Amino acid sequence: MKKSLVLAMAMALGVTASAYAANPFSDVPAGHWAYDSINKLAAAGVIEGYGDATFGGDKLMTRYEMAQIVAKAMAKGANVDKLAAEFADELDNLGVRVANLEKKADNVKITGEARYRYWDNDYNKKADKSTDALRSRIWVKGAVNDDWTYTAMLENIQTFQHDNAGEETTKFQRAYVNGKLGGVAVQAGRYGFTDFTGGNIYDTRMDGGQVAYGKDVKLTLGAGKAADAAFAKVAKNDGSKADNLYYANLAGKVGVVDANVGYYKFEDVTTLSDDDSIWTVGVAFPVLKDLKLGATYLASDYDKNNADDDGYVVSLDYKGAKAGVAGSWGLFAKYYDQGVGTYIAHTMNGQCGEFGIAEDGFKGYQVGANYTFAKNIVGQVEYYDLEAKEGSKEAKTFYGQVNFMF
Template identity: 60%
Template sequence: MKKSLVLAMAMALGVTASAYAANPFSDVPAGHWAYDSINKLAAAGVIEGYGDSTFGGDKLMTRYEMAQIVAKAMAKGANVDKLAAEFADELDNLGVRVANLEKKADNVKITGEVRYHYTDTNDDFNGYKTALRSRIWVNGQINEDWTYTGMLENSQDLKNNAGDETTKFQRAYVNGRVGGLAVQAGRYNKALAEGNVYDNRFDGIQASYGSDVKLTAGYGKATPSAVATTTANVRFDNFFSSNSSFTVKNDSNEVYYAELTGKVGALNLTAGYYEFKDIEADAHAEAWGFDYMGRPVHLGDKDVHFAEDATIWALGANYAFDKNFKLGALYLKGEDKLATASVDDDGYVVTASYKGAKAVEPGSWGLVAKYYDQGATTYVHHTMNGVANDIFGFKGYSVAANYAFAKNIVGQVEYYDLEEKEGNREAQTLWSQLVFTF
């Protein structure tokens, strides 16, 4: 390696040639093209030359000699990150920590998970699903106050041999502080009322204030969920129908939410307000009306499309009896998101949990049991993995167990027994997953 490679360091040091002492090297005369740079490095103590007062620019140096020069340049504050990376092993042998380089290497972190899951449902909703999902997370430090998170997801349907798969950029958001507010903005996942109102991607912004008592408020757009259908008797403004076929797409162009949480000893309390605008629904109805004497008159089939707002309130409490056992209850009250249908407008969820598997603790495990009784107006996109045709509400229970088989390998099994609140269909679902994280 020629010594001329070190001359580039001179540009990274903040002293001028006029401050230099007399020429320290006899083989670099004042008229030499590299005189200023070499003199600058010598004055800064980065290079020393040979004992005979020569620079020896035509000679090759060892990697160890070069590492010594890099170390001295770093000590003087020179920006030599690329050289520090190249000679990292030699610098380590010299006992030099490349702190700035380490900081930059830690600036972006990549993590991920691979999940296999299988779902089997019987009774009125017979069927199964099996899929492989891979997620790659990217976390970057923007500055001392702001971070960035992104997530790329690939899903492979394993039910057939067609190789059906999708790859989507599912998360892209920043977190930071503005004064006393913690801010999150972009596409992030949002679980409202512990996921019992909404649990899906959300494009928007939220701000939080406080610690022991915290207020969080947000605004944005909900992600469209899978279209759901059912059959029910429905009364419209100017006619009623028998066995109407309903289709509801649970998306909303505007969503407002606010949650207030607080803690009193082992008791955690929460209150929430959620406003979803223009949730769309379609109905194909065998319509009946009334004549002037109030007698029913068949009006034929009708196709009706409408969009309704959904307003949901939530009150919840969770009590930790000890570090392992917790019991929680959540009450929900909603205005009719399908105002033309007669459905329950409130509901509740009771949860009991014991311990919980932790990916970093092999052998750790946990149990969770829930009971649901939710009217149609109390949710938009539910967090549960159970199957029920839930346009007009559902009720039932679930039990789940999770276990860490090894470090970063966790399995989970859930069983659901759910039925419609407005109808007689029901379903039992066995849902399972095995997750590898790295």
């Protein structure tokens, strides 16, 4: 029975006896009558043997094991109709199991990035303060069903040149779901939130949820708890997390112009005021081929100490490095004039707040460039020249990074 079965299966796959000379199983000697057929079936992936590198030719085979072999042979195009009919029930069960396993294998996607970052800061004309670090992130995304997904992110940061040189932190930084309820897109959990001005107000984590409706004109509403503000001078000085954050944004396109109107309310976030509400209006449009101009106006309700409570940001972007296209590149520039209360955790890599400018409001410029050295390896450099809107504080920062994506 076994002899005829092995020969029949090998013939169905078109075995040529000398095609595979290597011996994958220690208990099948070269002179064995089934040597060539077994080698062919093993090379084709139809049979696998046992974990100890043996074929186990003397062992009795279960119907389920036989059904596995038949299924693999059928997948290779073998004509095994009689065997398929004999093991129809087992193949039906196996087919369900294989389909589920294949679906499960494709259900979870793991991606990541490793970013080397370097800062060189000149604050108030004092000695330079340089810092470099390696930030690694692992992203896991799984399909819950056809409409819902789960995303998580683990982050590790290792500092090098710093007062805390060699310091390392590893945190579970993201865990959220995305899905649809009717025509409404839903996101909930701990997610990264970049405000709709491009991060001129807030760009870090939050614990909460948001809903969005519409395509050409989209309304987004969100609420939750803000993470610690990026700027120590603006964050609550007791080390606790910020309190509630509410936001709403309406975005659409008029001809070639992208426009949006937004509202953000932070409760008990800053040392300056218990609450801070910010209104924004923004537009972006092409002015030349590959050149885009953007402008955002921001107004807060901070009205203490006669401080400037509104501001604006103007940006220019030319082309842009694409991770999948080696040799692609881009240039960008921004001019900031932001009063106190118009930002909580700014997206800028220059981190002006760490150097005493944030609590006074600031103005100045940023210029930068990015370039794709090879597929999924992108470098970027930025330079900031900023000064406080009140007093003589200033900060100049060079920032560079290389990002490896996988």
